[in-house]
């Protein structure tokens with residue numbers, strides 16, 4: 001099932017070129033308007049299986065619209081946390097001149113407030129500091145996971161989405177460089193795990209404008225989805241609706257004002273966002289106390 005949020009928070013099931021509006025069905029069973037973190041987040045947290053609800057309804061009797069006529073929103077506008085995997089493809093390790101993995105670095109957190117949805121703009125924070133795209137498979141957690149073994153881990157996965165881990169290059173902690181508002185585009189929808197027979201054989205491609213910048217396959221992940229869930233849940237309890245950004249392959253590169261980014265993951269979907277320098281400031285104009293400067297910048 002392809003679950004999308006659209007038109008300001010409605011929830012729909014994408015069927016080919018159409019979207020079936022299932023908002024009333026979901027709201028009826030959740031007794032909630034999904035105002036806080038969105039109806040999909042609440043649906044996942046409730047443990048209610050949408051497929052079973054819909055089996056009791058007639059999809060044909062629910063309002064259906066052409067997908068092209070609706071505005072898609074981020075499927076999870078405010079995950080309780082976004083956990084990122086540093087250097088998790090062999091090719092990206094070589095590119096960054098590193099020989100280390102998650103075994104050395106651990107995972108990092110991105111601010112939930114960094115999420116945007118399809119069609120929105122990534123806002124470059126600095127006029128004079130490089131900001132890169134990172135194309136990643138996003139894993140959506142479906143049930144609480146604490147210290148799970150890798151062989152148990154996949155049962156905690158609700159589904160998958162496209163995820164961009166936008167990153168300022170430099171020396172600050174990853175959580176700072178990757179947490180600017182707009183730095184985690186998610187979407188265009190969540191594909192539930194039952195419709196992804198092998199999450200470790202998905203083609204992943206990223207274009208900036210017409211330039212194919214990243215091309216890989218999730219078979220090349222070093223920590224695969226099961227190991228990422230196992231490792232991360234050994235540190236922090238994963239909650240329903242949490243997102244794991246699984247890491248990026250080679251080909252990361254700088255973004256400039258006016259760019260269009262498209263991330264396509266086979267069997268998942270295509271996420272498109274813009275890039276703007278509107279509101280960007282000089283790196284030296286960050287709020288720093290008088291007399292304090294960075295020792296170096298990357």
Ligand code: MN
Pocket residue numbers: 084085086134136165245247248
């Ligand atoms: Mn990343």
